[in-house]
Amino acid sequence: MCQLPMSRREWLKLASMFTVAGAAPLLGALNAKAAAEPDAPVRIGYLPITDATPLLVAHNNGYFEAAGVRADKPVLLRSWAQLVEAFLSGQVNVVHLLSPMTVWARYGSQAQAKIVAWNHVNGSALTVTPDINSLADLGGKTVAVPFWYSVHNVVLQDMLRAQGLQPVLKKNGALTAKEVNLIVMAPSDMPPALASRQIAGYIVAEPFNAAAEHLNVGKILRFTGDVWENHACCVVFMHERDLTQRPAWSQSVVDAIVKAQLWTRAHPLDAAKLLSKEGPNHYTPHDSQLLARVLAPPPGDESRYLGDRAIVHADWHARRIDFQPYPYPSYAEELVRRLKTTQVDGSSEFLAKLDPAFVARDLIDDQFVRKSIDKAGGMAAFGQPAGFARKETIVV
Numbered sequence: 001m002c003q004l005p006m007s008r009r010e011w012l013k014l015a016s017m018f019t020v021a022g023a024a025p026l027l028g029a030l031n032a033k034a035a036a037e038p039d040a041p042v043r044i045g046y047l048p049i050t051d052a053t054p055l056l057v058a059h060n061n062g063y064f065e066a067a068g069v070r071a072d073k074p075v076l077l078r079s080w081a082q083l084v085e086a087f088l089s090g091q092v093n094v095v096h097l098l099s100p101m102t103v104w105a106r107y108g109s110q111a112q113a114k115i116v117a118w119n120h121v122n123g124s125a126l127t128v129t130p131d132i133n134s135l136a137d138l139g140g141k142t143v144a145v146p147f148w149y150s151v152h153n154v155v156l157q158d159m160l161r162a163q164g165l166q167p168v169l170k171k172n173g174a175l176t177a178k179e180v181n182l183i184v185m186a187p188s189d190m191p192p193a194l195a196s197r198q199i200a201g202y203i204v205a206e207p208f209n210a211a212a213e214h215l216n217v218g219k220i221l222r223f224t225g226d227v228w229e230n231h232a233c234c235v236v237f238m239h240e241r242d243l244t245q246r247p248a249w250s251q252s253v254v255d256a257i258v259k260a261q262l263w264t265r266a267h268p269l270d271a272a273k274l275l276s277k278e279g280p281n282h283y284t285p286h287d288s289q290l291l292a293r294v295l296a297p298p299p300g301d302e303s304r305y306l307g308d309r310a311i312v313h314a315d316w317h318a319r320r321i322d323f324q325p326y327p328y329p330s331y332a333e334e335l336v337r338r339l340k341t342t343q344v345d346g347s348s349e350f351l352a353k354l355d356p357a358f359v360a361r362d363l364i365d366d367q368f369v370r371k372s373i374d375k376a377g378g379m380a381a382f383g384q385p386a387g388f389a390r391k392e393t394i395v396v
Contacts, residue, residue, distance in 0.1 A: 014081040015346045017088060023109035026088035033090035034241055041070035042253055045083050045092030048076060048284035049187060050123055050206040050294055050321055051234035052096050053271060054260040056283045060274050061263065063256035069249055074283070079186065080147055087113070093242060094253060096234040099331075100149040100339055105237075106363055107350050112240040114365040115327050116254055117372075119234040120261075122225030123294070123321035124152055125209040125310070126159070127218045128201035129194060135163040135221070140175045141200035144185035144193065148344035151233055152203040153182070154335070155224050155396075157342050162396040169343055182343070194218045205233055206294040206321060207286050214290055220310045225318040229393040232331055243365055251368050254325075258372035261323035262381055268296035294321055313395065324382040325369050329360035334392045336360075 016022035034040070042064050046052035056074060058064055064071035075092055077083045080101070086092045088111060096119045097105070105111040132138060138160070145153045157167045160180050168179050175181055185193065190202040195217035202208070203224070212218030225231060236257060243250050264271045272291035275283050284291075297320050305311040311318075333356035340351050370388070373379060379386055 014084060017081070017084055018104050018108040018111075019347075023088055023111060026085065027111070030088060030090035030239070030241075034239075038245075040093060041072050042094055043072050043092045044074035045077055045086045045095045046074055046283075047078070047080070047083060047096075048286070049208075049234075050275075050291065051119055052283075053264055053275060053295075053321075054119055054257045054323060054325075055094065055096060055236070056275055056281075057264050057271055058256040058260035060279075060281055060283075061260065063259050064253065067252035067256045067259075069252045069256075073281070076283070087237070087239075090239075093239055095237050097237045098147055098150045099232050099235050099335060100151060100154065101147065102235060102237055102363060103336065103339065103351075103354070103359065104149045107354060107359075108347075113237050114240055114243060115235045115332075115363055116238050116243070116250070116365055117236040117257060117325040117369040118232045118327050119236050119257075119323075121230040121232055121322045121324050122223065122318055124203065124205045124224040124233055125220045126156065126201060126203040126222045126224070127190075127194065127209045127212045128221045129197065129218055132200060132221060135159055135165065138180050138200055139165055139177045140179065142181040142183060142198075144183050144190055144199050144202040144204075146187050146204045147184055148346070149339075151228070151231060151335070152205075152224065153344070154338050154342050155227050155231075156182070156203045158338065158394075158396045159222070159227065167343055169345055184345070191215060191217060207290050210290055210293040211286075214293070219308070220305065222310055222312075223305070223318070223320070225320075226311050226313050226316065227394065227396055229313070229316050230318060230322070230324065232327070235327060240365075243368075247368075251371060254368040255372045255375060258325045258369065258376050261325055262376050264295070264323050265382065268292070271295050316393075322383070324384055326373060326379065326382075326384070326388055327364045327366055327369065328388070328390050329364065330390055330392050332360040332363060333357060334394070 044055045087095045171181050187204045187208045191211045193199045272295045273288045276288035336356040336359050
């Protein structure tokens with residue numbers, strides 16, 4: 001049954017973790033666990049979305065062991081609250097997190113963890129009921145996001161404001177024709193909620209946009225990668241303790257993840273099969289055909305989306321989802337700037353104090369991924385120009 005929206009208890013639990021006081025007992029458990037097990041194996045925590053692909057491929061293909069480190073079977077978690085709790089307490093030590101969530105974690109709760117790589121680029125979309133033909137049609141309606149601190153929420157609010165619409169949270173009373181009510185909802189609940197018209201749309205990671213198409217309950221109005229070119233959605237987050245005290249181990253972990261990204265780009269159909277419920281490790285509850293619609297889209301999809309204007313910037317040649325590991329500082333800077341103007345539930349005072357350039361230097365540790373990229377053949381191997389700088393392109 002559709003749960004609309006995310007339970008208040010779960011939101012409060014997660015919000016409490018991202019405060020200094022709330023994080024303290026979890027970080028204490030992390031310190032105790034690290035002291036008791038200084039040579040802990042790779043322990044991946046993940047949600048069943050395509051964002052987790054490189055971590056799961058690296059495990060399935062034995063890349064961690066090939067790099068000389070032990071790896072436990074990845075742990076499937078059902079919510080961001082569960083994933084964050086497991087990470088902060090040390091139950092898992094390698095996770096994919098929404099890129100804005102890492103900002104909240106490090107500067108809201110003082111979690112000693114850093115981004116070591118991007119997990120993927122693009123891979124998200126705004127999906128709506130069949131009768132919605134433009135952003136303007138969302139006026140007076142409700143749209144779901146997976147989390148307040150997500151690039152989905154950032155991009156959606158930018159798009160709405162560009163159309164003269166006002167994003168509102170927890171609106172009391174009827175909405176005006178110029179207001180769009182935003183709620184947080186678990187991704188798995190989004191397609192049923194769309195089908196029952198409890199919401200007019202949702203913006204989320206794959207394969208839930210593809211699921212709405214497959215079930216004929218919705219259509220893609222716009223790909224987020226067509227708004228913010230090759231943006232990061234989820235990133236690889238690791239404990240700073242491991243990065244400083246186990247540098248060789250950390251390098252091997254990042255090597256394996258980068259190798260998995262390269263393999264996935266070359267073998268998208270195989271990746272869809274191994275990630276699926278039919279795969280040997282049953283990593284996700286999705287079938288391989290649904291995942292293949294995302295990882296290896298049919299040849300006619302691009303022309304169809306161009307006709308529907310779900311893709312406007314054909315010259316960007318953006319893949320529906322792609323894999324590129326380097327965490328560009330320019331993206332971190334622009335993300336912080338936009339977070340400052342994005343409405344989120346709960347306390348967000350820490351954002352006003354953040355300097356974008358400082359965050360780009362402090363939140364990211366790219367020493368490992370640079371070496372991993374060199375081993376994999378350089379940025380060209382991932383379809384990127386040489387060098388580690390770029391200019392952000394955002395056209396809402």
